[in-house]
Amino acid sequence: MGGEETATSKAPRTERGKRTLRKLLDAAAAEFGERGYHEASISGITQRAGAALGTFYTYFDSKEQVFRALVDDMGHLTRQHIAERVPGNVDRLTAERLGLEAFIEFVREHKDLYRIVMEAQFVAEDAYLNYYKVFAAAYTRNLAQAAEKGEIRPGYEEERAWALIGMSVFLGMRYAVWSSDKTAKEVAAAAAELITFGLSPLARGGGLGGGAS
Amino acid sequence: MGGEETATSKAPRTERGKRTLRKLLDAAAAEFGERGYHEASISGITQRAGAALGTFYTYFDSKEQVFRALVDDMGHLTRQHIAERVPGNVDRLTAERLGLEAFIEFVREHKDLYRIVMEAQFVAEDAYLNYYKVFAAAYTRNLAQAAEKGEIRPGYEEERAWALIGMSVFLGMRYAVWSSDKTAKEVAAAAAELITFGLSPLARGGGLGGGAS
DNA sequence: TCGAAACCTGAGTCAATATTCAAGTTGTAG
DNA sequence: CTACAACTTGAATATTGACTCAGGTTTCGA
CATH class of the missing domain: 1.10.357.10 (Tetracycline Repressor, domain 2)
Incomplete structure (x- = not known):
């Protein structure tokens, strides 16, 4: 089974990027955990992370x-x-x-x-x-x-x-x-x-x- | 506790109605079971039941x-x-x-x-x-x-x-x-x-x- | 210091679909 | 047979939210 690494092209290349990715992952965990997959929204995730909507798609497909x-x-x-x-x-x-x-x-x-x-x-x-x-x-x-x-x-x-x-x-x-x-x-x-x-x-x-x- | 009877106003009053309700319930079980709650659609349910979309709302809220x-x-x-x-x-x-x-x-x-x-x-x-x-x-x-x-x-x-x-x-x-x-x-x-x-x-x-x- | 790459922004696009409703059809009591 | 209630119909409405994109801003190696 392979998939250790996630998307190749979307990995952050700078410190700032790493920080943002981490914030998004934590925010996503909170959003999905509280609201469930379908109630959760991308905008909810980015709001929790203090980022703009589009930023999400810098790191996830x-x-x-x-x-x-x-x-x-x-x-x-x-x-x-x-x-x-x-x-x-x-x-x-x-x-x-x-x-x-x-x-x-x-x-x-x-x-x-x-x-x-x-x-x-x-x-x-x-x-x-x-x-x-x-x-x-x-x-x-x-x-x-x-x-x-x-x-x-x-x-x-x-x-x-x-x-x-x-x-x-x-x-x-x-x-x-x-x-x-x-x-x-x-x-x-x-x-x-x-x-x-x-x-x-x-x-x-x-x-x-x-x-x- | 207590909710044995479902919606009061929506119960079928004729034989035809009872048959339709049963078809809808069976269809809903199949649709939800196969596709999951959120992928499932009302139109999917009514199609399986061979009924029109609006009929669903005759029996369910x-x-x-x-x-x-x-x-x-x-x-x-x-x-x-x-x-x-x-x-x-x-x-x-x-x-x-x-x-x-x-x-x-x-x-x-x-x-x-x-x-x-x-x-x-x-x-x-x-x-x-x-x-x-x-x-x-x-x-x-x-x-x-x-x-x-x-x-x-x-x-x-x-x-x-x-x-x-x-x-x-x-x-x-x-x-x-x-x-x-x-x-x-x-x-x-x-x-x-x-x-x-x-x-x-x-x-x-x-x-x-x-x-x- | 400079410029390119990386990153960020958020208004706008677009498809999906739950729900409503006005107009028909069918069942049935009298 | 008649008329009303029960039932059916499916096009139209309304909302929602994932995803895009063109244009900024920040980072960092050289």
Whole structure:
């Protein structure tokens, strides 16, 4: 997959240009995040950025292109943030808890960008697909490796990856985007307990986060 | 709560009217499902329905109103379909598996409507919120009851409900909307195994679906 | 310091389409 | 059969907002 660099001809060549581009990207994130893709307007973006309408087209070909750029950006940022918070040497079950905790925190700090990712499903489906496929592939691999090491039960790696991603996404939506009435730690502990032991009454009740609500 | 009946003044009074309304609703589901809310056009809807443009406004006040009507409809249909497939007397863990299986099958048969529900997050956020809140509340209650009966470990009912809904939604998206490369039964079995025992290598490996991929 | 390249400006163009409405057609009660 | 209500029609209206462009201003290497 190639598209690291965006449009070739539109890259800024001076310091001033770089500053303007950054202002426009931040403004676009805010505008799309607050108003959604279709309610958002280019003039809204340039107003937020303190620039003239035409300036937008110095750096972007279209409304859709800047939106896609933001989605890709979010993918990088998310993976980076989670990687920073999850040491490479912990076992899979611990990694799940820390990863979810980091994810929820991240979403809280980037609600706008997160909303953009979700809306990409309807605006730039391929970008959205790619976003989650990258996650799912990495996740599937991690699960398979953990299974080999005996850290988790083997089997169903792909289905589990999608199930776990869905869990994270919805917990992020509910406890980061919609409301922050519980801490990321609490939510992550609850989910980790579920991921580790399932719902079965036979599993040991102690363990991680305690057990009571 | 309460909006069962839609607009009062716009209800059809003759057989012909009822038929036209139904054609418009079906056409709207197809148009929104295929093209998304904003790409969809009223003229697209009326063309599919074989009606004139103005006829749409005999039955609906606006584009958004018909969209909301479809979201509400989907909520009813989904709950009904799942309730039909999950006997009331089975234990919670079995209910989870059957419910997910029914859900995936349902999404496969109603991809258009399902896409509409997801897009509602950006078009009619309150309708979307309501859709999931109803599910989450019911789910939370079911989990609490099951815990009382000793069918599952108690605690974290609300977080678990959202986590499980997220799982279903993403598995539905991946294995029903995007691709049908696995049967609903297979996917449900994998998820049920995860929900029941978690990932822990300590849980018994036999049980439900076997274990190997 | 100079000039070209880079950048900025915002009024104007243009296509799309949600919604209205005045004039017809069909159904049905009496 | 008649007349009114229900329904249908599609051209016209009105708004919106993405995108263009011709002319300025700023930057920066030489």
